[in-house]
Amino acid sequence: MNMMMRVAAYIVLAPIVGGLLQGIDRKISARMQRRVGPPLLQPFYDVIKLLKKQAITVSTSQTFFLLTYLIMMVLTGAMFYGGTDILMCFFVMSTAATFLYFASVVTSSPYATIGSNRELIQMMTYEPAVLLACVGFYLVEGTFNVEEIAISDKLDLALMPGFFIAFVFILTIKMRKSPFDLSTSHHMHQEIVKGITTEMGAQNLALFQISEWYENVFLMGVVGLYVVNSSPLSVIAALILIAAVYFLEILIDNTSARMKWESMLKITWIVTLLSAGVNLLALMLIHI
């Protein structure tokens, strides 16, 4: 019952929270640039407007793929907040990402195709860190189950700081923040027109936007999982950690220029190998 409640809460609240997070993001970014910035609810205004516009598409199957992407993304988050296997969540997430790729390449448009090729490279770049993060949880807690990880007594972050660094690092890619916003970029940046979202207009873009909100809430949940444990105070700590990580991402976004994909791949894999790898070795030693 409890699980159902959480899943329902995620499905209903995630877009609201995700939209608000994005609103805060834009506001803070504006303040960092000494601007007033848009209203907090701007992301919602945008999505409502997009939904109101005339339905357009380059390829009719694009909407189909995007809808599948959205549902898969919701499923990923629902599985996570429902407390199932964390590795499985990420596998479903990668399937969702594959559908986003399909939604873009199906149009055979030059900019969208370049964007989606880069998206694939991004997927390849972040996947090891994600898998290793799951291994980290498994080694510390002895289970992949999100619920069991969340109610255990251990403070995961203390034992897996290396995994956390690698995960925050790839979060920049996942959240499409500069310097890693290669496949598509957020509003104030521009890259290869709009990259993977180039051919998405009106409703299709709204679907993409909403999926992104779901995704961000899911990812922030994973960040929170690093500190959540049996103590009720840990929830507050998790919220603070999430806020700090989000702020860090905004800061990185506003202070760095976009990289080439080669540099992205190299740097990310090196960071993954060094921080997550060393952490993994240390944990394995304790484990054995």
Added chain:
Amino acid sequence: MTGLPLIPFLILFPFCVGATLFCIQNMEVRKVIAYVSSSLIILADFILLFAWLAMGARPVTMYFETAFVDRVMLAAELGLMVLVVFLCFKYRKYWISLLSIIPTCMILWIELYVPKAEGGGKIYLDHLSILMCLIVGIIGGLIIVYGAGYMDGYHQHRSDVPDRRRYFFMLLFFFLGAMFGFVLSESLLWIDFFWECTSICSFLLIGYTREPEAINNSFRALWMNLFGGLCLAIGIWQFVTHTGSVSLHELIAVGVAGRAVAVIPVVLIAVAALTKSAQLPFSTWLIGAMVAPTPSSALLHSATMVKAGIYILFRLAPAMQGTLTGMMISLIGGFTFIITSIMAIAQSDGKKVLAFSTISNLGLMVACAGMGRMETIWAGVFLMIFHAISKSLLFQDVGATENSLHSRDIEDMHGLLYILPKLAIFMFIGIAGMFLAPFGMLIAKWSAFKASVDSGNVMMVFFIAFGSATTSLYWTKWMGKLISQSHIREKKFEDITKRNEMISLSIHAALMILLCLLFPLLSRVYVNPLLTEMFGAAHDVLPQSVLYVLVLIIIIVLAVPVISYNYVKNYRTNRKLSYMNGINEGDNRFFIDSFGDPKRLWLSNYYFPGRIGQRKLMVPGQLFAMTILIVMMIMIIGGVVA
């Protein structure tokens, strides 16, 4: 138990059919015989399964008195040696003949002069060998059905190649017979004989077209596999001279007991298996095998040949667990897994991508076997099952596509869904089965991952984490190509895929989806008993609850597209031109260039052949693997001798 007549039938029948096919001139009659006998083989497979289940599904050893058969086999082995020597001299590859002469002489010597414990069983039936029989029989049989149609199209589109179809089908059937023999044998001498049979069959199949490239590649395959055969023969000779036994299970038992006599035979047989499974540094023969017509590559890659190596490694797994040999095998397997999956990214030839992905997936299976734990074998068995089906499906499909499209380049498959819809859908299913969550291969990979964490194998954890990332890159970009809107709409391609090819493809696709859904059942009913036989105890690596959740997710993943398709179907929308800076000319296929003329838009995937291509990585990879192999072999053998 004295015998089950089905077993000689399974082994001999394909040989008889092959010989008959060679003698029949009429093509239609030949096809009918091929269909009927493939169906009979599949049927016999099932009867064997049920007969054995009825016997209580326990491991059985049979056929104890086989002196006559042994002599026949010896004669056949000499015959094979003569054939190889003849061909080597004909094509001036003199030194390769040594690789055939030496092991044959060794086997001859063992057979005639080394005292052996008499009366050991020659055939062994258990879960693993029955599973292998099913894979060989079902997939192999379907490939032959497919091949009957495919070869017509092949000779239509490759009119430069002499038509030797009789010979081709003969070899395919011989291959199946040899594989059955290989997986059912208990006697190491029998295993060696069938091993040589598969090596030579594959050599002849690769050289089918008799073009210079084909001949070159076939000899490369020959020497690598014969080298494996040499290792195997030396291993057997070592074991026989020390213990007087030629039983595979004796060897495993001695190995599990940790006695030193088993170390050298096990390591040599494992190295032999590496050559069969085309692991680094022996990978190049499998890539070269691509020159052969598709049915033979499908057979080599999915059901037979490479799986023979995996089979023998699974057999040896308990003996390798925790030893230096196991470490060597898992290291080489894991390394092959990641390095070939990187090389696969750089390939645009569809068959080459499949070849590299075969080697890469085999690497994972080899690594699973090398770790030798119950959990890793669980993962390995599932990898083997799903890989066999998906790969066979993909090979057949790429072959059929090539016949219709006159190209097997992935770049030319842009928009295949609109050109050859049926083949594209099958290809889509096959690729999805290879890597996409939550289908079979991924679940197996997942459990391999978990098992390597459990066994504390840090190296493997890294290999799998990075290797699965690179694996999904090349598959996803291929899938993307299939569904992109076509650049070419003016040229029409006719789907010349024959009905029998379609039948085989449909059965494969259905089988794959079915197995994905029956995953938990398969695990409980078949794979766990298999592991119990091997390790004495077994449990699911992923808890059954997770497996059922997975099945649920598979259903959701299959249902979501259907639901969203139905939702979108009636969705009214306005078609717009795609964005090309406003210089789009008409219908997304042309844009206006700087001279004001329309120019065709051509989109390509990323490959980076200069950076991660075969030329760049193959030699370093081989050198690295060879170093591991030599250094560790010295350590292992030196450790025993000293």
Added chain:
Amino acid sequence: MANVKRSPWLLHYDGSSCNGCDIEVLACLTPVYDAERFGVMNTGDPMQADILLVTGGINSQNASVVRQLYDQMPRPKVVVAVGVCACTGGIFKDCYNILGGADKVVPVDIYVPGCAARPQSIIDGIVQAVELFQKRSDEHDALVQSGKGM
């Protein structure tokens, strides 16, 4: 009737011009004027744009381009001609290759004069365009609800 005027996204096209207006348009988006306060966003993609901002005149080569970009925008949409060149052809009006202002190829709704147009007047033009965008959106809604349009 949704409130769409809070989120007007611009597509900016620079035709045959001295690039003066072009730079002024971008100046509107800098922190000094901060057009994002009103939800204004500069997007490079016509599929995602609501307001087409044309600077510079139309010549024989870019006429089809402007037309195509306009066609790719989903309804409701508004066109703003920024600067005198985009309004009439301006100083280039009599050149051999100039067809005239943006209204030669697309229906222009708002004309922002100036050479170059000042950011203040551009923002004023956008604000007027936004009102029109809201009006058109309401009309579009009414059409959709009556089942006639899409």
